[in-house]
Amino acid sequence: xxxDIDTAVQRIAPYAHRTPVLTCKAINAMSEANIYFxxxxxxxxxxxxxxxxxxxxxxxxxxxxxxxxxxxxxxNHAAAVALAAKLxxxxxxxxxxxxxxxxxxxxxxxxxxxxxxxKPTLTSRETMLASVIQKTGAVEIHPFDDPRVIAGxxxxxxxxxxxxxxxxxxxxxxxxxxxxxxxxxxxxxxxNSIAVIGTEPKNADDAYQSLMSGKLIPQTNPNxxxxxxxxxxxxxxxxIILKHVSEIxxxxxxxxxxxxxxxxxxxxxxxEPSCAVPVAAVLNQENGLSGKKVGIILTGGNVDLDKxxxx
Amino acid sequence: xxxDIDTAVQRIAPYAHRTPVLTCKAINAMSEANIYFxxxxxxxxxxxxxxxxxxxxxxxxxxxxxxxxxxxxxxNHAAAVALAAKLxxxxxxxxxxxxxxxxxxxxxxxxxxxxxxxKPTLTSRETMLASVIQKTGAVEIHPFDDPRVIAGxxxxxxxxxxxxxxxxxxxxxxxxxxxxxxxxxxxxxxxNSIAVIGTEPKNADDAYQSLMSGKLIPQTNPNxxxxxxxxxxxxxxxxIILKHVSEIxxxxxxxxxxxxxxxxxxxxxxxEPSCAVPVAAVLNQENGLSGKKVGIILTGGNVDLDKxxxx
Numbered sequence: 001x002x003x004d005i006d007t008a009v010q011r012i013a014p015y016a017h018r019t020p021v022l023t024c025k026a027i028n029a030m031s032e033a034n035i036y037f038x039x040x041x042x043x044x045x046x047x048x049x050x051x052x053x054x055x056x057x058x059x060x061x062x063x064x065x066x067x068x069x070x071x072x073x074x075x076n077h078a079a080a081v082a083l084a085a086k087l088x089x090x091x092x093x094x095x096x097x098x099x100x101x102x103x104x105x106x107x108x109x110x111x112x113x114x115x116x117x118x119k120p121t122l123t124s125r126e127t128m129l130a131s132v133i134q135k136t137g138a139v140e141i142h143p144f145d146d147p148r149v150i151a152g153x154x155x156x157x158x159x160x161x162x163x164x165x166x167x168x169x170x171x172x173x174x175x176x177x178x179x180x181x182x183x184x185x186x187x188x189x190x191x192n193s194i195a196v197i198g199t200e201p202k203n204a205d206d207a208y209q210s211l212m213s214g215k216l217i218p219q220t221n222p223n224x225x226x227x228x229x230x231x232x233x234x235x236x237x238x239x240i241i242l243k244h245v246s247e248i249x250x251x252x253x254x255x256x257x258x259x260x261x262x263x264x265x266x267x268x269x270x271x272e273p274s275c276a277v278p279v280a281a282v283l284n285q286e287n288g289l290s291g292k293k294v295g296i297i298l299t300g301g302n303v304d305l306d307k308x309x310x311x
Numbered sequence: 312x313x314x315d316i317d318t319a320v321q322r323i324a325p326y327a328h329r330t331p332v333l334t335c336k337a338i339n340a341m342s343e344a345n346i347y348f349x350x351x352x353x354x355x356x357x358x359x360x361x362x363x364x365x366x367x368x369x370x371x372x373x374x375x376x377x378x379x380x381x382x383x384x385x386x387n388h389a390a391a392v393a394l395a396a397k398l399x400x401x402x403x404x405x406x407x408x409x410x411x412x413x414x415x416x417x418x419x420x421x422x423x424x425x426x427x428x429x430k431p432t433l434t435s436r437e438t439m440l441a442s443v444i445q446k447t448g449a450v451e452i453h454p455f456d457d458p459r460v461i462a463g464x465x466x467x468x469x470x471x472x473x474x475x476x477x478x479x480x481x482x483x484x485x486x487x488x489x490x491x492x493x494x495x496x497x498x499x500x501x502x503n504s505i506a507v508i509g510t511e512p513k514n515a516d517d518a519y520q521s522l523m524s525g526k527l528i529p530q531t532n533p534n535x536x537x538x539x540x541x542x543x544x545x546x547x548x549x550x551i552i553l554k555h556v557s558e559i560x561x562x563x564x565x566x567x568x569x570x571x572x573x574x575x576x577x578x579x580x581x582x583e584p585s586c587a588v589p590v591a592a593v594l595n596q597e598n599g600l601s602g603k604k605v606g607i608i609l610t611g612g613n614v615d616l617d618k619x620x621x622x
Contacts, residue, residue, distance in 0.1 A: 020331040022331075025355075042579055042580070044336075268612030270579040305572065305575055305619070
């Protein structure tokens with residue numbers, strides 16, 4: 001799988017930003033760790049999701065791509081698929097719940113995708129997408145349950161370890177698991193002795209529960225501000241997590257909002273709540289990261305600027 | 312003076328961030344220009360001011376430095392002097408109006424400076440600083456009327472043109488003029504055929520009025536959200552502007568707030584109102600920057616996150 005990431009690096013290079021790695025003395029002091037932030041919030045569409053979507057869309061044969069691509073998502077993956085399709089010059093069909101925020105609808109329309117609205121339930125989303133795919137012949141681009149998506153997400157960690165050597169740990173949030181799996185493959189399967197640690201909201205800790213019990217436990221009724229992390233793992237991502245992920249740290253809602261604000265104030269960059277989860281983990285010194293050289297993938301910066309969680 | 316900037320580059324290298332240069336397709340499309348953002352909002356203390364303060368503080372002989380440094384400022388320069396002094400291991404005395412925002416007082420105290428409060432008038436600030444200097448023997452670090460400060464500020468443009476070639480224009484805001492003078496010296500006096508264009512709020516357009524009339528016209532009663540740009544030029548900075556600056560573009564308060572929000576939304580980085588002024592200039596296509604390859608120095612990102620101008 002490591003080879004797939006090297007291929008993904010080449011494939012997405014013409015389209016994706018090589019995002020900067022930033023450091024912050026103040027946050028280092030607060031955490032007593034030495035932290036390197038890989039800024040995927042500054043990636044195209046404002047999220048790492050562009051890497052996986054771009055790698056997958058550009059992996060398709062011309063024949064596969066000819067009828068376009070489709071996905072269901074109300075978040076960053078939808079925008080990522082829409083932009084990747086636009087760059088390839090093919091159509092994108094996005095199924096979104098009618099309750100999705102206006103700003104997200106606008107982003108997807110802005111990249112030229114066609115939106116089909118559905119009821120805000122997973123069943124409704126899946127049924128509607130199946131119907132759109134049947135009608136259009138589009139290829140589904142799953143947000144995480146696909147080795148091509150996972151390989152694309154892994155390119156962020158690969159860039160990070162190329163630039164910063166001797167990291168002890170890399171932290172990522174876990175939603176469906178695509179990012180942490182790509183990160184593990186890019187580092188551990190590449191022969192690096194880096195611990196890959198997942199982070200989750202306490203209120204959406206399906207990956208933590210699954211790792212603890214050794215069996216896949218789906219999310220039930222997640223109630224967290226970290227809207228990108230409400231998803232459950234798939235069999236594929238869980239199997240990679242079982243193999244490579246040493247630990248999952250969970251954090252409270254209050255810690256998430258506090259970490260989000262700390263990054264805005266101290267680093268002058270915008271991160272969304274899901275992205276603040278690993279920062280919250282490192283800021284709480286009880287989590288055992290003090291004294292370590294820590295890489296954090298900052299996953300995204302899409303926030304409604306009229307509704308900040310501390311106001 | 313170009314040599315002074317080369318020296319400054321070496322002098323501040325161990326302390327300052329080499330900030331990233333970012334691009335944004337969406338803002339390019341909105342402006343029809345090709346823009347490279349030099350992100351000094353991501354600099355230490357969240358502003359380019361650290362470059363000039365650091366260069367000046369580390370230019371002092373041990374004897375000069377022995378009694379510490381002093382300045383009067385309610386803004387980014389105060390924090391910059393405080394941090395530079397801390398890094399050199401000397402005392403910093405900062406005179407601040409008692410009305411300064413809590414967040415700015417805290418920042419300066421956080422860097423270990425001693426604050427003396429005064430009434431919120433320029434006379435009171437100057438009188439109080441003179442008294443502090445007389446008592447302590449500290450050396451004054453002026454925010455812009457000093458060739459060492461100007462040389463330090465010029466290092467940002469130097470890094471930008473080292474990284475991005477063939478820029479047609481560099482835009483900076485103008486407050487006291489330190490940044491634009493350093494920028495002009497780093498580029499034009501370095502033999503580059505780059506136009507250095509200043510930008511100002513219409514409500515604080517002393518540099519524009521001065522350049523138009525050919526004589527120094529001080530600021531009177533500036534009423535702008537861009538709090539870093541309410542200062543008047545000095546004879547020194549005005550003379551360099553007369554020599555090198557081809558044009559000054561002015562923008563409205565509404566344009567400033569709109570540009571600030573656009574950068575937050577599209578680039579996921581935090582900029583303060585003063586920093587949004589050159590962005591506002593490039594976003595208004597009547598300003599003649601369409602089709603150009605434009606560098607913008609993003610000057611700072613210190614914003615009270617509880618009081619956003621669009622809320």
